[in-house]
Amino acid sequence: MISGAEIVIRCLQEEKVDCVFGYPGGSVLHIYDALFKQDQVKHILVRHEQAAVHAADAYSRSSQRVGVALVTSGPGVTNTVTGIATAYMDSIPMVVLTGQVPSFYIGQDAFQECDTVGITRPCVKHNFLVKDVKDLAITIKKAFHIASTGRPGPVVVDIPKDITAQMCEFDYPKTIQMRSYNPVVKGHLGQIKKAVQILQEAKRPIIYTGGGVILSDAAEQLTKLAHKLNFPVTNTLMGLGGYPATDKQFVGMLGMHGTFEANNAMHYADVILAIGARFDDRVIGNPEHFSEEKRRVIHIDIDPSSISKRVKVDVPIVGNVPDVLEEIMKLMDGGFKTDPDVANWWKQIDAWRGRDSLRYKQSEHIMPQYVMEKLYEVTGGNAFVTSDVGQHQMFAAQYYKFDKPRRWINSGGLGTMGVGLPYGMGVLMANPDAQVACVTGEGSIQMCIQELSTCKQYGFPIKIINLNNGMLGMVRQWQEMFYSKRYSQSYVTSLPDFVKLAEAYGHVGMKIEKPEDVEPALRKAFTEHKNDLVFMDFIIDPVANVFPMVAAGKGLTEMILAEDL
Amino acid sequence: MQRHIISILIENESGALSRVAGLFSARGYNIESLTVAPTEDPSLSRMTILTSGSDEVLEQITKQLNKLVDVVKVVDLSEAAHVERELMLIKVRATGKDREEMKRMADIFRGRIIDVTESTFVIELTGASAKLDSFISALDAGLILETVRTGVCGIGRGDRILKV
Ligand SMILES: Cc1ncc(C[n+]2csc(CCOP(=O)(O)OP(=O)(O)O)c2C)c(N)n1
Ligand SMILES: [Mg+2]
Numbered sequence: 134m135i136s137g138a139e140i141v142i143r144c145l146q147e148e149k150v151d152c153v154f155g156y157p158g159g160s161v162l163h164i165y166d167a168l169f170k171q172d173q174v175k176h177i178l179v180r181h182e183q184a185a186v187h188a189a190d191a192y193s194r195s196s197q198r199v200g201v202a203l204v205t206s207g208p209g210v211t212n213t214v215t216g217i218a219t220a221y222m223d224s225i226p227m228v229v230l231t232g233q234v235p236s237f238y239i240g241q242d243a244f245q246e247c248d249t250v251g252i253t254r255p256c257v258k259h260n261f262l263v264k265d266v267k268d269l270a271i272t273i274k275k276a277f278h279i280a281s282t283g284r285p286g287p288v289v290v291d292i293p294k295d296i297t298a299q300m301c302e303f304d305y306p307k308t309i310q311m312r313s314y315n316p317v318v319k320g321h322l323g324q325i326k327k328a329v330q331i332l333q334e335a336k337r338p339i340i341y342t343g344g345g346v347i348l349s350d351a352a353e354q355l356t357k358l359a360h361k362l363n364f365p366v367t368n369t370l371m372g373l374g375g376y377p378a379t380d381k382q383f384v385g386m387l388g389m390h391g392t393f394e395a396n397n398a399m400h401y402a403d404v405i406l407a408i409g410a411r412f413d414d415r416v417i418g419n420p421e422h423f424s425e426e427k428r429r430v431i432h433i434d435i436d437p438s439s440i441s442k443r444v445k446v447d448v449p450i451v452g453n454v455p456d457v458l459e460e461i462m463k464l465m466d467g468g469f470k471t472d473p474d475v476a477n478w479w480k481q482i483d484a485w486r487g488r489d490s491l492r493y494k495q496s497e498h499i500m501p502q503y504v505m506e507k508l509y510e511v512t513g514g515n516a517f518v519t520s521d522v523g524q525h526q527m528f529a530a531q532y533y534k535f536d537k538p539r540r541w542i543n544s545g546g547l548g549t550m551g552v553g554l555p556y557g558m559g560v561l562m563a564n565p566d567a568q569v570a571c572v573t574g575e576g577s578i579q580m581c582i583q584e585l586s587t588c589k590q591y592g593f594p595i596k597i598i599n600l601n602n603g604m605l606g607m608v609r610q611w612q613e614m615f616y617s618k619r620y621s622q623s624y625v626t627s628l629p630d631f632v633k634l635a636e637a638y639g640h641v642g643m644k645i646e647k648p649e650d651v652e653p654a655l656r657k658a659f660t661e662h663k664n665d666l667v668f669m670d671f672i673i674d675p676v677a678n679v680f681p682m683v684a685a686g687k688g689l690t691e692m693i694l695a696e697d698l
Numbered sequence: 699m700q701r702h703i704i705s706i707l708i709e710n711e712s713g714a715l716s717r718v719a720g721l722f723s724a725r726g727y728n729i730e731s732l733t734v735a736p737t738e739d740p741s742l743s744r745m746t747i748l749t750s751g752s753d754e755v756l757e758q759i760t761k762q763l764n765k766l767v768d769v770v771k772v773v774d775l776s777e778a779a780h781v782e783r784e785l786m787l788i789k790v791r792a793t794g795k796d797r798e799e800m801k802r803m804a805d806i807f808r809g810r811i812i813d814v815t816e817s818t819f820v821i822e823l824t825g826a827s828a829k830l831d832s833f834i835s836a837l838d839a840g841l842i843l844e845t846v847r848t849g850v851c852g853i854g855r856g857d858r859i860l861k862v
Binding site: 254312313437442 | 708709712713716717720724754757758761762764765767768769770862
């Protein structure tokens with residue numbers, strides 16, 4: 134017999150978890166004690182529970198494994214909510230273990246009690262309150278199973294303190310059967326046949342893919358299929374890296390800040406092959422405008438509720454993306470011919486490409502786009518790029534060309550400022566030798582700045598690329614364009630001296646103010662300071678805006694381009 | 699906007715009800731009534747939700763319900779032949795000549811008087827919701843002291859069976 138706390142650790146070992154991100158407190162003291170007595174599961178002590186969850190989330194995003202966070206009850210739990218909701222919106226598999234007050238105190242407003250299951254319910258795939266030590270192991274098994282299968286998502290397991298003290302036999306189930314949970318994996322063959330027929334008839338096709346391709350590790354199959362079809366490919370913000378950005382069939386990201394060619398191709402396509410994407414409001418713009426064009430839509434997704442939610446779909450295919458793509462290719466081997474009119478479509482797309490919608494003007498200031506282009510060059514396109522939320526995020530997405538999946542780590546669905554630095558920590562735990570750049574802004578970085586301390590403790594050599602415009606730039610951009618330049622609370626004053634701040638935490642700081650210094654500074658950071666965390670404070674053009682832009686309520690083709698201004 | 703009766707088989711776990719209710723409120727779906735109780739297999743509960751919405755909304759409601767990990771099965775009963783019932787208890791003032799009148803009304807609607815005091819009756823009435831509505835409107839509003847209704851529950855006809 135072993136204690137509940139030991140059971141928790143044994144379960145993690147059985148799941149081959151090599152690290153957990155956490156923060157201790159009263160309700161999890163037994164678990165921390167059990168953690169102390171072994172060395173298989175490493176623990177990363179963050180400085181705020183939000184960061185533990187973001188780091189676990191990025192551990193998952195950047196690998197094919199499930200990230201784990203461990204926090205105490207009450208404030209420990211409430212601090213995780215932003216992180217859990219962030220992972221939920223992007224369908225990231227994750228297990229969050231939370232301490233709870235002893236079960237006999239639940240409901241009595243005990244010290245550090247909160248209704249964890251109630252608070253997290255709307256932002257988890259599932260959650261559990263363990264009421265009996267005999268259920269502990271199986272519950273943790275279920276948590277990993279649910280988090281990582283079907284449409285993935287975060288799962289919370291709430292464990293009262295008394296249960297971690299009770300003794301019980303340990304028996305970890307090898308497999309798990311749940312009558313209420315059996316996600317569909319195999320696509321319907323009849324539907325797949327229909328899809329192939331439509332693909333063959335397509336004259337103006339587009340392949341539109343999202344985070345589902347990354348999550349299901351289907352990048353390879355997608356690339357093969359796209360090449361066989363010779364169709365243009367566009368990615369959502371979440372889908373970047375699912376198709377090589379340097380491939381000639383890639384037309385760029387689509388949506389609010391998508392390229393001119395991607396948005397036009399999406400809008401005027403007669404057939405859309407949507408894969409692991411969900412037609413969200415940042416992608417298709419005004420839905421009425423989008424539905425003005427007649428087109429047929431094939432939609433492959435593991436989650437039936439994503440299909441026909443915002444756009445009516447003609448051929449729904451529920452299933453695991455790589456398997457469905459394999460099936461499609463198998464059927465195509467029986468004599469598939471891409472319609473000859475697709476050649477004209479490519480001509481049209483090339484004409485759209487001719488607008489060069491990502492062009493920008495250099496100025497005496499450092500342009501953020503330029504920093505991204507140089508970052509791409511200096512890292513050889515091989516870095517893991519984490520980002521925060523704002524203009525800098527869009528610049529990174531537009532100018533860093535991701536050729537591989539799981540390299541672009543950002544909060545797409547919830548748009549959570551503050552994720553960038555802890556995301557870097559999670560990436561490094563899953564990929565210890567990786568080059569990691571955290572692209573951020575002076576607003577976002579301050580939301581989890583305390584993690585500079587964690588990075589010192591564990592030697593995370595993240596390169597922080599702070600695109601410092603002294604503004605909550607994305608807010609400022611909207612105010613400039615839609616609120617007659619009334620810059621309400623979007624100007625950040627009293628910024629710290631980031632170089633000194635980095636040094637105070639024991640890191641390297643650099644301030645870069647001239648365009649000609651950008652590349653040398655980056656080179657220095659990635660070579661001489663390879664093993665250091667370097668905080669690079671780039672003082673950029675304070676008024677640079679993100680283009681193209683589809684304003685809220687506008688149609689996908691009604692883009693504002695930089696050249697229009 | 700069409701009226702639909704959704705039947706759900708769900709694991710009889712604590713919190714199952716709040717998952718379903720939370721889903722409806724979070725996504726802005728209507729709940730007109732909701733009933734829940736364990737089935738003959740005590741590990742399962744059966745829930746009946748009366749809701750309304752367009753075809754697209756109903757499609758999302760069933761898909762989203764199916765996505766809940768505790769939900770075992772979901773059917774839209776109103777898609778095919780089914781029977782539905784609701785139970786109402788209604789307390790009315792029954793004095794003087796109203797006493798006889800109330801008894802007569804209960805008889806007409808096939809209700810049963812299940813509690814009698816000097817001045818009140820409690821009448822039990824089962825039927826489709828519309829029948830309960832008409833009973834209420836058939837009574838003199840001033841005499842109704844209190845009503846309580848269970849909400850609709852329903853079951854498919856013949857071979858339509860909802861079971862694991
Ligand atoms: C936690 C959180 N609060 C508020 C917002 C709204 N918001 C989106 S972008 C942005 C400005 C970000 O500023 P900064 O990090 O400096 O990036 P910039 O846009 O200047 O590149 C804000 C406030 C958000 N996304 N997340
Ligand atoms: Mg800024």
